Amino acid sequence: MMRVTAQAKINLRLVVLAQETSGFHQIETIYCRVGLADELVIEQTTGPGLELTVHGADLGPTENNLVMRAARAWFEAADIEPSHAIALHKRIPAGAGLGGGSSDAAATLRALEEMHDHRLGGARLLEIAASLGSDVPFFMADVPLALAWGRGERMLTHEGPGPAPAVIVMPPASVSTAQAYASLGGRVGVAGPAIIDAASLGSWDALDDVACNDFERVVLPEIPALTPVLALLRSHGARIAQLTGSGSAVFGIFDLPDAAEAAAQELRAAQADLQVFRTHAAV
Missing domain, CATH: 3.30.70.890 (GHMP kinase, C-terminal domain)
Structure with missing residues (x-):
């Protein structure tokens, strides 16, 4: 069994720069990790399959949850048949701009990687993270602060x-x-x-000047x-x-x-x- 926390983020700066022909927007942002966090508990089961139980919030069908999407992507990349149960204990509110779903996805990837002897490696994990959402790579970085561009995937990390x-x-x-x-x-x-x-x-004084x-x-x-x-x-x-x-x-x-x-x-x-x-x- 593995128990991991998934911390929320705030954006100290978020500027929308331009819209790509694909419909996505380029941004400039400063991600900042905060102490508010969800918790995930991942256990191996005796039978095959992947199960997610969510406590503390109604997030709709579990098949669409970012935790399930992250877990399925990890097992597919690792070429492992899953036999795991995941319990997600929500404290970060949904629809808040706090990155709760993205943080849960990153925590899932990190936990599965550790449980299976770092099978994929950092570069492959970041590829999966970027495919799941713009905020997920920041949570994979496990740093207090990051200046990011593009869709959020290009980052300069910092201890803050x-x-x-x-x-x-x-x-x-x-x-x-x-x-x-x-x-x-x-x-x-x-x-x-x-x-x-x-x-x-x-x-913090310098961050005040660019906050928006x-x-x-x-x-x-x-x-x-x-x-x-x-x-x-x-x-x-x-x-x-x-x-x-x-x-x-x-x-x-x-x-x-x-x-x-x-x-x-x-x-x-x-x-x-x-x-x-x-x-x-x-x-």
Whole structure:
């Protein structure tokens, strides 16, 4: 049996640069790992087959889950007949822009590789990861921070500026990634690409200067409840407070744990329908 965690991410920067003829969008982003995490338990079974059980969330048919897609891709590449049961314990909310599904997929790949004596190797694992989704290669890298381009697969990894207190807030409403991109339409590249020195990835002050998210201009009007949440996070001293991914979660990065805790407590008291997570960023 193997038990692994699958941490969420936030995007400290997310700029949509251009749309390819294929329909995919080029982006420039800074991924940041956070402490909020799902857990997977993988066990070998006596009979053949692959089974996934999900606890804590209704994610639809398990056959379509990224965990199953990652596991099937690994076993096919390794030329092994699966005889495994996977239990996924969800804590990262779906549809939040936190990369929960992608992180679960990466954790599945890493766990299966370890359980089977590193049969495929790093290069093949990254190929599989990239085929599963744009965020999956970041989670395979197992680093606190990464500057990424293209569809998210070209990365400069970094140890980051050190952990910082953080609050993540998920509203009851959500906007799908496809809907968010469609709402952008031709309005891409508003922030534009930036010249980001690698050394700046190690400083929260420098990260403040490049923090932004192009999706805010289309997601915040769709979910008005997020605007006062961001204002509250800033009023408690958040150095960065913005949307993550294409939504629908927002986050605040703080210097002081007490300030983060006070913001989280006020949000929980003010709006019972919000999911509020007190965690750490760049871990």
